[in-house]
Amino acid sequence: MNNWLLIIYCGLITFLTRFSMIALLKKEMFNERIREILSFVPSAIFPAIIFPAIFLDNSGDFQLENNPKIMAAIIAMLIGIVSQNIIATIISGLASYWFLIFVV
């Protein structure tokens, strides 16, 4: 599939999710239980992006030693828990990563 087609399909699926939210779905279609489970979607999906990007190298092999990403991610997470602030989390993670690769 060429890149443009891929982009258009990703756009379509994003649009359709939003459209179904305001045009097709009704509140009654979701009981308490389904809403409760849906609220876990970010916790269930995002780590599947986060973990491999930290613990695996470009070829998909485990990289547990000499890996500054692990320490930087832990620092970012702690800052995130304390500050509850998105920007502080991203910046502290990048800053500690750069500190570890360029200074230490």
Add this chain to the structure above:
Amino acid sequence: MNNKYRVFLRGIFDVSPLMIPVVPFGLIFGVLSIEIGFSPIETMGMSLIVFGGASQIVLLQLFSGGASSLVIISSVGAVNSRHLLYGAVVSEHLSDLKLIWKIVISYFLVDQAFARSNEYFKKNNDKNKYFHLIGGGITCWVIWQTTTFLGIILGAFIPEKLGLSFAVPLTFLALLVNDFRKLINVIVIIISGLVATFGFNYVPYKAYVIVAGIIALLTAAILTKLVKTNE
């Protein structure tokens, strides 16, 4: 000043504080997209056509990992499924609108605009209230397109050894900060992360995001059920 315009401006005003985290997100997207090998026009096209931060970053991440198109598209769908939760909430406020307006609003319905307009809808019930959502949505749109554009330009100057791709897991980590304090969420996060990491090389077609997501969501269903039966 007529009422529509006033509600529209109010939407812009209400959503503006939420734009601060969008700025680095958009810049990072633009820079990474160029680094991965998309052309500047394709990168801009992604922001214009998809107009969704998490969707676009997942697209980049899986594309650079060599995932097939079908897997990329379904993973984008999986990431978006979190929005289904909002739909039911906001739809009751917009049920009187013409279809064409529903289509327009759907394009602009990003997290930040939704969050602010939903608060507004709860308190205000005039017939032009949906202009609030349009004002907020257009604000997000302008910020997202501008920062993507700046990222594309910056991308040409930022050396690869800065390792900016590390910003991807960081951005998603940042979106979870509210969930780290809840025990069930933490367990779900760990399960999803472990399944994805160990499944990375074994799940066919690089569908590890979907497989990890489903297993983690099932875990959430079981754990919340257990908590209820014990109460």
